[in-house]
Amino acid sequence: MSKISKKELLNDAEFKSLVSQKNTISWILTILELVLYFGFIALIAFNKPFLAQKLTEGKATTIGIPIAVGTILGSWVFTGIYIFWANTKYDKMVKDLKDKIGG
Amino acid sequence: MHTTTIGTLNVTSVLFFMLFVASTLVITYWAAKRTRTTKDFYAAGRSVTGLQNGLALAGDYMSAASFLGIAGLVSTKGYDGLIYSVGWLVGWPIIMFLISEPLRNLGKYTFADVVAFRLSQRPIRAAAAAGSLAVVIFYLIAQMVGAGTLFKLMFGLPYESALVLVAALMISYVLFGGMIATTWVQIIKAVLLLGGATLLVFLVLNKVGFSYGNLFHQAASKYGDKFLEPGGLVSDPVDAFSLGLALMFGTAGLPHILMRFYTVPDVQAARKSVFYATGFIGYFYILTVTIGFGAAVLIGAESGQLGRDLIMKIDAGGNMAGPLLAEALGGSVFLGFLAAVAFATILAVVAGLTLAGASALSHDLYVGVIRRGQSNEKEEVKVAKIATVGLGITAMLLAMLFKGQNVAFMVGLAFAIAASANFPALIMSLMWKRFSTQGAVWSIYLGMISAVLFIVLSPTVYVDIIHKDTKAAVTKQVAEIDGKVKANAAEIDTLTKQLVPADAVAKLKKKEQAAATKKNADIQSTINAKKAEADALVAQKKDASAKMPVAPIKYRNPGIFSMGIAFLVGIVFSFLFPEKEADEKFAEEKLREYVGIGAE
Helix, strand or coil: CCCCCHHHHHCCHHHHHHHHHHHHHHHHHHHHHHHHHHHHHHHHHHCHHHHHCECCCCCCCECHHHHHHHHHHHHHHHHHHHHHHHHHHHHHHHHHHHHHCCC | CCCCCCCCCCHHHHHHHHHHHHHHHHHHHHHHCCCCCHHHHHHHHHCCCHHHHHHHHHHHHCCHHHHHHHHHHHHHHCHHHHHHHHHHHCHHHHHHHHHHHHHHHHCCCCHHHHHCCCCCHHHHHHHHHHHHHHHHHHHHHHHHHHHHHHHHHHHCCCHHHHHHHHHHHHHHHHHHHHHHHHHHHHHHHHHHHHHHHHHHHHHHHHHCCCCHHHHHHHHHHHHCHHHHCCCCCCCCHHHHHHHHHHHHHHHCCCHHHHHHHHCCCCHHHHHHHHHHHHHHHHHHHHHHHHHHHHHHHHCCCCCCCCHHHHHHHHCCCCCCHHHHHHHHHHHHHHHHHHHHHHHHHHHHHHHHHHHHHHHHHHHHHHHHHHCCCCCCHHHHHHHHHHHHHHHHHHHHHHHHHCCCCCCHHHHHHHHHHHHHHHHHHHHHHHHCCCCCHHHHHHHHHHHHHHHHHHHHCCHHHHHHHHCHHHHHHHHHHHHHHHHHHHHHHHHHHHHHHHCCCHHHHHHCCHHHHHHHHHHHHHHHHHHHHHHHHHHHHHHHHHHHHHCCCCCCCCCCCCHHHHHHHHHHHHHHHHHHCCCHHHHHHHHHHHHHHHHCCCCC
């Protein structure tokens, strides 16, 4: 296999695709996280009665409680999605590229 | 009557604490033999595994303030406390997606390494060191004042002695054991804290039949439905968003957190550690919230008193909710254990902060700025150690200076500076090709200055601290007037009742009628005089209230403004002062950032 230089690697299609895939995943997840958290904040700021609704009629628990806990759990799930992608796809692409320039 | 041993010296607590100190000092001794190079001192030789670093990150982040503070907030204010706990977590995914991997690949020991990667070293390192130190100092003061107050509250230990003890231990860890010892102190603390909180939550759930529904039901029946609804703590939308921004992006700009990504061998371990840390921290906040609701419901349940009243009687801020609950459910032994864990928690956090501050002083300021990057390993480690001692003693003295002051705002300030000075420069240097030295330097300085200025001019500092006495005087005066108004209204009420009703007067004999009418007229004139007094009082109250100090800025949280300024300044100055060389180096940065070519 022919080795290419660092400079050539920069213009390599595979490298470009790696950068764009990584950025796409990172930004999509970042935006999802922002929507999740600031959506929660927006409910607190603009629609408190929504969060104050009872989860089931006659019980004390409000909708706001699972939404808050869900925001915490959702954040963790997002990091899980990212790490799954990075471990299975990204690392492999990086390895291929490193092989190309000879480690 | 509810009794508590909080405030007296607890034997179990002392034993647990001595055990913790002894084991951490043994680790420090072991670490000292392995700490020779700068890589050992700042980055534990890059030998920390993903799981270990995940625990250590959680240890660095879970402060006593969040453990005791959030539980206290939930136990006294209910749902509003939960809102805060969510905010403390959401920065971690941002660290994962945008920061941790590039930071690991591009830098060496501090986040300034990354910002300065393709820009001019000296101005960037000076600015980044200033940003880091500002965060570290404010955070340290808040933690140490908290430590002093906490130990006085818990054991009756004098404030100054507690500070000397904390400072001596944190300096020892960092000075002798560097990052290796600090990492293990964090890991032990994280395990203890998570374990202790889990046990406490188990005891709570055991009391309510392992049903959260039941726990919330009891909370609502004791404190009303409002307790489970968002209340007044977050009222203004701008303030709410601002606080959210500072919590989220401040987390991603904390120097002691960012520094931890250099302790792992590669990006795989770096991302793994964020995943673990996010899981641990999220779990911890769910525990803390449960402890808060448990404290509100279960403390005082046997004596029929309200938990909230008992908690606030010991500490108005609610900080003793967790310890009181531990005592109520597990007796003085469990209280002692939890108190020792709280102590360990503070120690670990301040050690991490001291190390981050010392790195900014030695790696960025001394080597990067003063020695222009020309220094040998031995010299740098020596300077870092001197910086550790200097910083530790400074923090201790500052904490003594701020004794009895309200320093809670300093944590908010530290996060605001991290979000406004550190984060924008870091993210722009990673993402934006045209980002230049001038853009970075001014973004950092102006982000930092605006965060500080906005908070000083906000009600939090301007009214509640600077004009504390005026506020108290005005509040007192208004309360006095209110008292007079009430007395006046009562008098009018009594007098009105003395009036002989018109139909009764009509039934009277003529002579008596005249007397009654005269009496009525007398009373009426007195009532009118009283009513005039009431009007005068209303005017007085208005005058008095007008003297209440008003902050120049009405928002309590600067995030939205100071972050906006930092980004705007970074962009404008990069366009005004472009840097061709930096532009060209972006390609090299990209290879190292994404593929790890040349990463240390």
